[in-house]
Amino acid sequence: MNHNTQLHPTSRLRSVATSILVLLALAILLSLGTWQAQRLVWKEQLLADIAERHAAPPLDVTEIEALLARGEDIEYRAMTATGVFDHGRERHFFATHEGRTGFYVYTPLTVADGRRLFVNRGFVPYDLKDPALRPQGQVEGEVTVSGYARSELLEKPSAIVPDNDIAKNLFYWKDLDGMASSTGLDRREVLPFFMDADAASTNPGGWPQGGVTQFSLPNNHLQYAVTWYGLAAALVAVVAGVWWRRRRGVNDT
Numbered sequence: 001m002n003h004n005t006q007l008h009p010t011s012r013l014r015s016v017a018t019s020i021l022v023l024l025a026l027a028i029l030l031s032l033g034t035w036q037a038q039r040l041v042w043k044e045q046l047l048a049d050i051a052e053r054h055a056a057p058p059l060d061v062t063e064i065e066a067l068l069a070r071g072e073d074i075e076y077r078a079m080t081a082t083g084v085f086d087h088g089r090e091r092h093f094f095a096t097h098e099g100r101t102g103f104y105v106y107t108p109l110t111v112a113d114g115r116r117l118f119v120n121r122g123f124v125p126y127d128l129k130d131p132a133l134r135p136q137g138q139v140e141g142e143v144t145v146s147g148y149a150r151s152e153l154l155e156k157p158s159a160i161v162p163d164n165d166i167a168k169n170l171f172y173w174k175d176l177d178g179m180a181s182s183t184g185l186d187r188r189e190v191l192p193f194f195m196d197a198d199a200a201s202t203n204p205g206g207w208p209q210g211g212v213t214q215f216s217l218p219n220n221h222l223q224y225a226v227t228w229y230g231l232a233a234a235l236v237a238v239v240a241g242v243w244w245r246r247r248r249g250v251n252d253t
Helices: 009-055 061-069 176-182 221-252
Strands: 078-085 091-097 100-110 116-125 142-151 190-197
Touching (some): 009 078, 009 221, 061 078, 078 116, 116 142
Parallel strands (some): 116 190
Antiparallel strands (some): 078 142, 091 100, 100 116
């Protein structure tokens, strides 16, 4: 027996709307998967670049500055710097290290031409923030520090990061302008990048503890890409199943 299978206008409109929503959802899922796949390629290249930079022969301050002037990325470039620390102007960056809460100590190093390079000398526990409690680590005279170049941040990285408390010498993000001005230094006298001291830059008494640079950036993009593509495949499977059941139902009548 033949039955009239033509859809009622309302049902047809609902079917068209559903199809549009399904296609829109599929497009979004595929776009998200593709974006994560592209981010995966970018992140893998970034990690490879970082590994190459920090394993390369170290550059000096002038060479790092020249790279920066040419617009090249200086992040994690191995480098050395020679000069005299100005311990009276050290700044404190709130941090955790090996499960302990404390601070990274940023101290301006006066280099040969008289300019200052803010060096992250390493970590001190919370109860050793006061330099008077770690006098052995306040090394005097000319020193050569090895480590890695780090770019300055031009703005706070996120709205959830607290504002720096300049009055209390408490920094939550690496504001080079703030560090310089809070110590009375002319910004023009300060080199436009930071340096992280490596673990070889040991200090008497053990503090600050160098070697705090993190090289292992999170890379979960493959997992995210698989998730989005998997959801897209599941959506296609569900729609195909619904379509097949409806087709069989029509044919059975």
